[in-house]
Amino acid sequence: GENNQTRRWTLADFDVGKPLGRGKFGHVYAAREKRSNHVVALKVLFKNQLQQSQVEHQLRREVEIQSHLRHPNILRLYGYFYDQKRVYLILEYAAKGELYKELQRCKYFSERRAATYVASLARALIYCHGKHVIHRDIKPENLLIGAQGELKIADFGWSVHTFNRRRTMCGTLDYLPPEMVESVEHDASVDIWSLGVLCYEFLYGVPPFEAMEHSDTYRRIVQVDLKFPPKPIISASAKDLISQMLVKDSFKRLPLHKVLEHPWIIQNADPSG
Ligand SMILES: Nc1ncnc2c1ncn2[C@@H]1O[C@H](COP(=O)(O)OP(=O)(O)OP(=O)(O)O)[C@@H](O)[C@H]1O
Numbered sequence: 001g002e003n004n005q006t007r008r009w010t011l012a013d014f015d016v017g018k019p020l021g022r023g024k025f026g027h028v029y030a031a032r033e034k035r036s037n038h039v040v041a042l043k044v045l046f047k048n049q050l051q052q053s054q055v056e057h058q059l060r061r062e063v064e065i066q067s068h069l070r071h072p073n074i075l076r077l078y079g080y081f082y083d084q085k086r087v088y089l090i091l092e093y094a095a096k097g098e099l100y101k102e103l104q105r106c107k108y109f110s111e112r113r114a115a116t117y118v119a120s121l122a123r124a125l126i127y128c129h130g131k132h133v134i135h136r137d138i139k140p141e142n143l144l145i146g147a148q149g150e151l152k153i154a155d156f157g158w159s160v161h162t163f164n165r166r167r168t169m170c171g172t173l174d175y176l177p178p179e180m181v182e183s184v185e186h187d188a189s190v191d192i193w194s195l196g197v198l199c200y201e202f203l204y205g206v207p208p209f210e211a212m213e214h215s216d217t218y219r220r221i222v223q224v225d226l227k228f229p230p231k232p233i234i235s236a237s238a239k240d241l242i243s244q245m246l247v248k249d250s251f252k253r254l255p256l257h258k259v260l261e262h263p264w265i266i267q268n269a270d271p272s273g
């Protein structure tokens with residue numbers, strides 16, 4: 001069929017179904033594209049809210065990036081269109097919803113499940129870095145689960161160039177590496193740090209530098225105050241991998257391809273991802 005990118009979509013192309021969730025700028029609905037019967041997620045963003053928050057240009061750039069990424073662990077953006085009041089993004093439908101809800105339900109994941117997710121994320125990030133795309137915003141809220149249980153990075157926070165985006169708003173600091181909270185220049189190795197934070201949270205159910213106050217989280221991050229609780233009991237191999245990713249000097253963090261070769265990943269990750 002014709003290339004999805006070039007065709008001009010309209011709302012009439014879809015049967016809109018149940019709401020899947022609420023985002024900051026609008027709702028996301030399940031929808032079926034009429035000609036292909038293909039189920040998608042239709043993300044509806046209100047123009048006036050985008051303008052008020054001055055994110056219109058960021059959204060355009062991120063849509064441009066996202067529509068060119070093709071990887072099994074990155075949520076596809078098939079296209080977009082807009083009318084008088086709204087912008088609509090046509091997204092791959094992630095049938096099993098949000099990873100963070102699954103993590104809350106299970107409290108924490110088994111080492112096999114955690115390693116499988118970490119390996120999928122490492123492969124997706126290697127793919128992105130190969131295209132000079134840095135994510136900068138890897139956290140459970142931005143991870144969705146596909147119909148076969150596979151992980152999908154689902155966030156428009158991509159950036160081609162490194163830039164310091166302060167998390168002054170309510171956004172959590174938990175996943176930010178030292179160079180970002182200290183707002184110095186940062187590069188692809190920020191994603192290695194975030195992957196280390198995620199690996200810890202998959203295994204323990206809480207992020208490593210969590211604290212009551214922002215100022216305490218900030219201090220724990222810049223000091224790399226990494227402690228492993230006695231429970232749940234986690235293998236030394238898992239702790240070794242986490243300790244090699246949560247390193248203050250960004251140049252000394254374990255490169256993503258080495259993450260995939262780490263014994264804990266080799267012994268625990270499901271190869272199918
Ligand atoms: N492709 C999808 N498939 C299934 N559910 C989705 C999909 N996209 C979003 N959702 C659901 O809708 C909710 C809101 O979507 P999303 O998080 O993308 O909005 P947002 O928070 O405004 O965007 P962002 O996180 O980029 O700021 C998600 O938490 C999720 O439950």
Ligand SMILES: O=C(O)c1cc(-c2cccc(F)c2)nc2ccccc12
Nearest residue numbers: 047050051056059060063080082087
């Ligand atoms: O009226 C517009 O031309 C418009 C277009 C887009 C837009 C165009 C392509 C991709 C994308 F993600 C967004 N975003 C907007 C946000 C606020 C107000 C107006 C607009």
Ligand SMILES: [Mg+2]
Nearest residue numbers: 023024141142
């Ligand atoms: Mg969201």
